[in-house]
Amino acid sequence: MIDKNAVGKTGVPFSLEVERGKIHEFARATHARHADYFSEQPIAPPTFLTTMFFWEAYVEGANPWHFVQMDQKRGMHAEQEYTFHGPPPCAGTRLTCQSRITEIYEKAGKRGGLLTFAVMVTEFRDQSGQLVAEARMTGVETARPPSEP
Amino acid sequence: MTPKWDEIESGNEPPPLVIGPVTRTDFVRYQGASGDMNPIHHDEEFARAAGYQAPLAVGMFQAGVLNSWATHWLGPANVRRSRVRWKEQVWPGDVLTCSGKVVRKYEESGERRVDLELSCTRQTGGLAVQGWMTFVVP
Numbered sequence: 001m002i003d004k005n006a007v008g009k010t011g012v013p014f015s016l017e018v019e020r021g022k023i024h025e026f027a028r029a030t031h032a033r034h035a036d037y038f039s040e041q042p043i044a045p046p047t048f049l050t051t052m053f054f055w056e057a058y059v060e061g062a063n064p065w066h067f068v069q070m071d072q073k074r075g076m077h078a079e080q081e082y083t084f085h086g087p088p089p090c091a092g093t094r095l096t097c098q099s100r101i102t103e104i105y106e107k108a109g110k111r112g113g114l115l116t117f118a119v120m121v122t123e124f125r126d127q128s129g130q131l132v133a134e135a136r137m138t139g140v141e142t143a144r145p146p147s148e149p
Numbered sequence: 150m151t152p153k154w155d156e157i158e159s160g161n162e163p164p165p166l167v168i169g170p171v172t173r174t175d176f177v178r179y180q181g182a183s184g185d186m187n188p189i190h191h192d193e194e195f196a197r198a199a200g201y202q203a204p205l206a207v208g209m210f211q212a213g214v215l216n217s218w219a220t221h222w223l224g225p226a227n228v229r230r231s232r233v234r235w236k237e238q239v240w241p242g243d244v245l246t247c248s249g250k251v252v253r254k255y256e257e258s259g260e261r262r263v264d265l266e267l268s269c270t271r272q273t274g275g276l277a278v279q280g281w282m283t284f285v286v287p
Binding site: 046 | 166168175178179181182183184185199208209210212213214216217218219220221224225226227228229230231232233234235282
């Protein structure tokens with residue numbers, strides 16, 4: 001059951017190093033073929049910042065998502081968005097990241113039953129403090145498990 | 150070669166990308182790359198116990214494939230926005246088709262931009278991922 005009091009909960013900042021080998025690995029895993037992903041200083045693919053989950057795992061309190069208390073059996077990733085305020089970061093960039101629960105709202109499902117959505121926004125800043133990118137993750141909790149017809 | 154401003158028009162559609170049949174190995178490789186090790190995407194017993202017929206694909210895998218296809222056309226450095234919405238699950242054995250088109254060509258904040266609408270569909274015709282991207286065009 002989603003807890004609406006989670007809105008505003010903010011995680012502890014953590015660092016993410018955009019690494020060359022990790023970009024190669026990620027690009028290959030997403031069937032990317034562009035040479036800019038496999039160069040000496042490759043560019044991060046559009047959804048690469050999802051690898052932030054590796055980095056926040058080492059910082060206690062970095063991920064505020066647990067405050068949402070989404071039921072794992074009825075929870076799903078509904079939407080994901082990345083915004084870049086310039087070219088996506090390239091290998092060698094060190095980003096400071098911070099996540100916050102920004103929204104929780106309800107909608108009626110198509111086949112009846114209430115859908116509850118929760119949104120977490122993560123900001124990525126470079127060493128000068130400039131906002132480089134934002135990630136917006138939307139999770140949904142359905143009235144019944146998605147594996148049931 | 151990345152197309153130039155005067156080579157792009159609203160309605161342009163690059164040739165679609167067809168991949169697959171996708172396998173559990175595709176899912177596992179993506180899980181290792183992304184750090185999402187949820188067993189529902191690779192552990193047969195775990196997936197069945199959760200009520201699924203097989204391990205289902207990580208949604209971010211097909212979203213990533215769709216985004217990689219679009220950046221191959223318009224250039225990795227030119228991406229400014231990517232948004233995806235998941236519609237239908239993807240299963241081992243599925244053949245995925247990534248396609249999309251330019252829906253808007255405009256100038257904003259001194260930059261030339263295009264908006265794309267994208268889709269990743271299964272061999273059944275079912276829509277797995279809906280996507281929207283914005284690119285700058287040099």
